Amino acid sequence: xxxxxxxxxxxxxxxxxxxxxxxxxxxxxxxxxxxxxxxxxxxxxxxxxxxxxxxxxxxxxxxxxxxxxxxxxxxxxxxxxxxxxxxxxxxxxxxxxxxxxxxxxxxxxxxxxxxxxxxxxxxxxxxxxxxxxxxxxxxxxxxxxxxxxxxxxxxxxxxxxxxxxxxxxxxxxxxxxxxxxxxxxxxxxxxxxxxxxxxxxxxxxxxxxxxxxxxxxxxxxxxxxxxxxxxxxxxxxxxxxxxxxxxxxxxxxxxxxxxxxxxxxxxxxxx
Amino acid sequence: xxxxxxxxxxxxxxxxxxxxxxxxxxxxxxxxxxxxxxxxxxxxxxxxxxxxxxxxxxxxxxxxxxxxxxxxxxxxxxxxxxxxxxxxxxxxxxxxxxxxxxxxxxxxxxxxxxxxxxxxxxxxxxxxxxxxxxxxxxxxxxxxxxxxxxxxxxxxxxxxxxxxxxxxxxxxxxxxxxxxxxxxxxxxxxxxxxxxxxxxxxxxxxxxxxxxxxxxxxxxxxxxxxxxxxxxxxxxxxxxxxxx
Ligand code: HEM
Numbered sequence: 001x002x003x004x005x006x007x008x009x010x011x012x013x014x015x016x017x018x019x020x021x022x023x024x025x026x027x028x029x030x031x032x033x034x035x036x037x038x039x040x041x042x043x044x045x046x047x048x049x050x051x052x053x054x055x056x057x058x059x060x061x062x063x064x065x066x067x068x069x070x071x072x073x074x075x076x077x078x079x080x081x082x083x084x085x086x087x088x089x090x091x092x093x094x095x096x097x098x099x100x101x102x103x104x105x106x107x108x109x110x111x112x113x114x115x116x117x118x119x120x121x122x123x124x125x126x127x128x129x130x131x132x133x134x135x136x137x138x139x140x141x142x143x144x145x146x147x148x149x150x151x152x153x154x155x156x157x158x159x160x161x162x163x164x165x166x167x168x169x170x171x172x173x174x175x176x177x178x179x180x181x182x183x184x185x186x187x188x189x190x191x192x193x194x195x196x197x198x199x200x201x202x203x204x205x206x207x208x209x210x211x212x213x214x215x216x217x218x219x220x221x222x223x224x225x226x227x228x229x230x231x232x233x234x235x236x237x238x239x240x241x242x243x244x245x246x247x248x249x250x251x252x253x254x255x256x257x258x259x260x261x262x263x264x265x266x267x268x269x270x271x
Numbered sequence: 272x273x274x275x276x277x278x279x280x281x282x283x284x285x286x287x288x289x290x291x292x293x294x295x296x297x298x299x300x301x302x303x304x305x306x307x308x309x310x311x312x313x314x315x316x317x318x319x320x321x322x323x324x325x326x327x328x329x330x331x332x333x334x335x336x337x338x339x340x341x342x343x344x345x346x347x348x349x350x351x352x353x354x355x356x357x358x359x360x361x362x363x364x365x366x367x368x369x370x371x372x373x374x375x376x377x378x379x380x381x382x383x384x385x386x387x388x389x390x391x392x393x394x395x396x397x398x399x400x401x402x403x404x405x406x407x408x409x410x411x412x413x414x415x416x417x418x419x420x421x422x423x424x425x426x427x428x429x430x431x432x433x434x435x436x437x438x439x440x441x442x443x444x445x446x447x448x449x450x451x452x453x454x455x456x457x458x459x460x461x462x463x464x465x466x467x468x469x470x471x472x473x474x475x476x477x478x479x480x481x482x483x484x485x486x487x488x489x490x491x492x493x494x495x496x497x498x499x500x501x502x503x504x505x506x507x508x509x510x511x512x513x514x515x
Contacts, residue, residue, distance in 0.1 A: 063295040068287040071298065076305035083306040087313060107327040114324050125317030133313050135342045146377075146398055149386030153272050153280065156378035163375040173340055186328030188339050195350075199364040251288055256386035260286035 070258035084134035101225035344412025440510025472515035
């Protein structure tokens with residue numbers, strides 16, 4: 001017997017319909033046999049993996065948990081932010097195939113992507129505007145959790161993780177802005193770096209670290225590139241994992257004005 | 272929230288949750304619709320707005336616009352709104368750091384049990400003020416004059432002709448990118464070069480001209496300007512030497 005039973009809260013439409021009496025002629029058609037053996041094969045593969053990983057419990061725990069009554073469209077902003085991040089990751093991978101972070105080649109390789117590579121400008125545009133979209137979504141998501149009081153007990157930690165994600169996302173945008181290495185990005189980065197340098201204590205060191213030395217030099221670009229495509233996205237991906245684990249563990253809030261109906265049984269008992 | 276309030280919240284929440292719907296497929300369906308809209312938005316923006324690439328970065332040029340992405344305008348604008356030099360550090364690092372600490376610590380100082388926005392007047396008002404302030408600063412940043420403006424007034428003791436030369440020199444200085452590295456009055460970046468607001472009091476006219484022709488690195492030389500357009504060069508020197 002397959003162990004992987006479908007849990008109960010499956011909507012009726014999605015449940016397999018038992019054959020009605022009179023349907024079919026008792027014998028199975030070839031089509032049915034194929035479908036059935038396909039399903040059995042699928043189930044036994046899943047079972048095989050599950051026997052060795054016990055992942056089905058976790059999958060059920062995340063997918064079939066309940067979201068509270070009243071959950072509305074505002075609750076999609078978090079996953080929309082995550083989707084924008086995934087889109088950035090995918091377009092970023094394709095850009096990285098052509099981009100060259102050396103100061104002599106950075107601009108030319110970007111120009112090459114924009115003008116010559118097949119769909120190059122389109123993918124660059126998606127990456128560039130995807131950053132804006134992600135920024136807007138993350139602020140909307142933060143606004144939602146703020147005005148719904150979703151940062152309160154027991155979700156304080158998720159708010160903290162969220163703010164760190166916000167800062168990391170801003171760092172992404174800051175480091176990415178330099179990479180095309182045109183006039184605008186170059187000078188804006190110099191200014192941003194100078195601003196860093198005015199900070200107390202760590203400021204000058206941070207600025208030196210970012211520039212890879214006291215001057216804006218040959219390794220600066222490579223440093224920004226590796227921060228932009230390895231360090232920070234890795235951290236973001238890991239923290240999104242933590243964020244989502246907490247979401248699944250604690251459950252999402254109900255909108256603050258939704259009140260629980262008293263369970264039927266209590267209501268009748270009171271009467 | 273005290274212990275009783277916490278327990279009450281958890282109890283109420285578990286009822287709400289029990290009365291809810293399963294994440295799959297209900298929430299997943301909404302999330303997918305939203306993800307699709309996000310993808311459409313990104314693709315549409317890419318197709319309509321494209322990805323422009325400006326001229327190649329050139330550390331020696333003198334005309335450029337150092338503008339960040341629009342969602343950093345509010346940070347950038349703080350620098351312009353908070354003008355006094357003693358407060359620059361507060362604007363660049365102090366205020367943003369403070370805001371960040373306030374933001375990240377929010378759940379630890381706002382601990383009341385109430386969640387409805389209309390019953391949390393302080394939090395809701397603070398949130399709205401923050402949004403309005405950021406929107407206003409972003410708007411200022413978007414409509415700000417180019418960073419090649421110098422807002423210095425000619426000293427009042429100059430005659431009409433000297434004022435004209437002062438203004439011409441101001442324009443030349445503004446267009447030559449001095450503000451990239453020098454502060455003049457309220458404009459320009461404080462560094463890497465020294466502030467020029469009172470350079471006329473520090474250096475005689477000839478010394479200024481000499482520095483412009485033969486600067487210390489990394490400042491670019493204006494010898495070409497002197498050779499090709501001596502009138503403009505002189506106006507700039509005149510302007511600078513009037514700053515005191
Ligand atoms: C990369 C950025 C982020 C991603 C991908 C993300 C993703 C998510 C997702 C998918 C949820 C589930 C509920 C929902 O979608 O509303 C969620 C909940 C939450 N997020 Fe985020 N988030 C991000 C950033 C932030 C930020 C910046 C904050 C706040 C500073 C934040 C605070 C919260 C809180 C408090 C919850 C719990 C909300 C509730 O239970 O109603 N998140 N996040």
